[in-house]
Amino acid sequence: MQDVIVFETRSLHSLVKVFSDEELRAESYTRSSVLRGETFNFQVAYRAPALTKPIHVSVTSTLQAVITLREVGLAPSELPCQRRHDDNVLRVTPGLYPDPLYPIVRDRGIVGIHYQWRSIWVTVEVDEETPAEEYSLDVQFATVTGERLGGECFQLDVLPAVLPPQTLIHTEWFHADCLANYYEVEVFSEAHWALIDKYMQTAVRHGMNMVLTPHFTPPLDTQVGGERPTVQLVDVRKEQDGTYEFGFNRLVRWIELCERVGIRYFEFSHLFTQWGAKHAPKIVAEEQGEVHRIFGWETDATGEAYKSFLCQYLPKLTALLQERGLENQCYFHISDEPLLEHMPWYRSASELMQAYLGDFPIIDALTNVEYYEQGLVKGPIPANDHIEPFLNRKVPELWTYYCCVQYQQVSNRFFNMPSARNRVIGVQLYKFQIAGFLHWGYNFWNTQYSLQAIDPFRVTDAGRSFPSGDAFLVYPGEEGPVESIRMEVFYEGLQDLRALQLLESLVGRDRVLALIEEGLTEPLSFSRYPSDAEWLLGLRERVNQAITFASESTKRGESHES
Template sequence: MSTIKGYMTHKEEWVYPDVELCQLEQEVSLTMAQNSRRGIQFVVECGEQSLEIAINGAVEYEIFQMIPIPVEYNTISDEAQGGQFVMLDYTLPKPANSTRKAPFEVYDCLKPVGHHIPSQEGKCAFYITLQPNKGVGTTCAADIQLKVGNEVHTTKVNMKVYPVSIPEEKLQITNWFHLENMAKYHNVNYGSTEHLEMIRKYARAMKRMRQTHFFISIDERCIQDKESWQFDFSYLKPIIEIFFDEGLQTMELGYIATRSPHYVGKDFNFVLDNTLSLESTEGYLVMNKYLKAIKKFLEENKWGERVIFHISDEPDVHTSDANVIEERKKTYYMIASQLRKHISGVKVIEAVATSGFKGGIDIWVPLSASYENQKEAFDQLIDNGEEVWNYVCCSPGGAYLNRFLDFELIRNRLLFWGCSAYKLSGFLHWGFNMYLYDMDPFKTTSCHNDTGLGTNFPCGDAFIVYPGEGEPWISMRLEAQRRGAEDCELLNLLREKDMVAYNEIISHVFKSNQEYLSNTNEFELWYERLLCALN
């Protein structure tokens, strides 16, 4: 018997560098859909030696080295935006909903590697994904052989493969990204061939987690002549083509308006000149030139039916007083009217706190806490045939589902069980690779908050991939979200097939965004019940 010590888990749970090591399991069982990909995390004692991996069986596999990532702060229990997001005082006790007291490290970053894992402080940490080959039947097995020096350990993985296929993406997902960071953090020039190839790699990482939408933010590069306000969007064409080529379905375009420089005020100014009020005659005329140019660009490329539009982010959030919202509505409706006049049939999507902007918004995206607080109003929209999504960002904290690094890993997955339970048609997050102010996400994970509202953002909120060597490196959180999105598709299939079985399963796993099953052992049982019910 091997004397190699280690730790392994296939459950949706964090692994830490200081995890206690013991005798590795010789056999493990996984359940899966026939086109799904399951993962196993390992930490193995190896001294100063590297570890060699061999995998045998009728499976496709991937091997990643797990990189420890710092968590500087704990997330506080604030449920709404505009408050304090992280606990700066280290003398305070660990918040009830955090996994550990900060600061600590956790294995989140996944670096693609070959069959050799280098030692880090006497341990080799790695993540292996397994996907049965097509046509293997209802059972499949693979041997994972680990060799450290002369010691060899083999874990047999028994896979029960249900004859159930995860369907193509119907749940709409978007993670906003930063094109300049795709150049800056990989030392390539913006707009160069190398940059375009890097964008393609990021698009593939998005596609991996079943992302369907991509947000193209329009900036000053489109201005040809500011005196006469002439616009040219052709610089965006090769970038947009990449995302469509990689299988993403819909482009989000925007913005038209901004609330800067007065973030909590009532005024909407032109996004490319925050001193130009869109209520002024000049602002109105410039906006219409802008929209005409966008229409021409979309028509030339036959993208008119593959685009939705953002007007201004969170129009009903951050207000100085109650009258501000009513003042904002007037301008917002005017902008929406002009947008629809120029681009016939276009839908407006917006992150919101309320259902108050009726007639201006087509795709409602409330914060999960906002949805819970106004569930009846948003459910009325759903029952009326309107699209309602869900989003999380720097909040909510506490018991709410979110993807912060000090929250249980399974919360990332359960976000998408909520999409099914509430009949939400999409999910949005603001931070795919939103590293700010030269932050190094391998050394710091709490992103600077430049709104002036509250503290820095919670650890991991701004990104779900890491700027690796020549490519983005995915994360355990992205993997959990991928599996959650797959679960949502399976759950929605079951709702169509067997409502009684659906209600039983969903009610045991997800009751609300604050009440859910976080026990990973029990979750595995209910996941298999889902697969069995679809069989």
């Protein structure tokens, strides 16, 4: 290998993944446009001629107050992808992948390692009141003595239009027990509540406006016969005559915290076990002065005991939600990912819940359209590789999701996938007018089936079970969440969706769809789309310019009429 003789830098777009063990092939990217109210990301890659530390990184710009610099860290992956992967991946070998975004501590700076390309992630949170003009962002690298090593200048054109609010309902399943486990705090202690607050704020800043609400401990990714730590928001007391009393103080605190940080929708955790709806979730109650589990894997979901419990509980819960004016913001789950052979149990559970939930929507991730056709779930959430039958039946307010098994052709966000494959979901959600997006792993820091907790900085594949990048979007930092490339890029996709909706409001849906598919050899779908980042970035630039032109034309028309 030829020695690097100078400190090198290169400005890159956010969809490049910079690997430390390969040559940087991506071309320089030095300018872009952004709408007001939008978060914009780019990178500055660097390579030092020798071990160099500390290196100070700074940015000079009139936008300086809204710019954040972070270091792109490397995360290990033993299982980067499934065996039968497609060709739209960066690599398939275990190793170190760029993903966590570490805050840069000014006094410590960063380190340059000889021969290794590394990257600085630059985030610009453009305010809605930011003047529309072109801004220079000068990112510089210097030694501790102030000697300049190198740098890059990026031109960002802030356009006059304001990005509209997000209409998509978006949930990444929030695992409160994983917070308590990792930080070693008592569940629902003040320390736990403070962590919940921080992690929810980060989620909201990245487009999550719905949260999985554990009225009872969610029966998700739990080994049959096993259990996860109790994170039950509702107090239950069982009387000697078989009736129940319910306390909602913690649930109310949860709701108020969510509303304060910007969560608008609540999805109440599943009332029947995953993959079959055959059992009750773990529910603890006070009985004769002692708190113990009263329902769980030993409970027959179709039995009279659990039916009696739900018949008493659901009316009390829905009354509370209606008193707080939340009847249009709450969703319920029966059982996650049921198969066709589970239909008898799911049918029984569905009939019971529909009898007591009235107009409250019931949503569930599933594959088989028969559950919708037979009226067992009015809000099906098919995976993006099984969505076609639901689109063909024109299911209203249709949602979608993906997880570890969606790795052929469709969008997903594993470590080893190009970031364009992550971001393209925004255009797809727009074209097919998808109402909601669900993912199961905001912060799942366990092995599969929750057999043990893991250190997410060392184990990124749920104990060699799910491809790295599937189980969580955030890492547990000392002071709170450490965000990831995948989280930032997915949010860029959500902003693309909002920009397309804005353009539609100005020129009509047909013109927007024509713009999206201009030059494509086949219509864009969930499984067919251009895989290169340049197409996606180019489309977004064309959308931005079309928004600017249409907005100016509208203003001229209004001025003329007046």
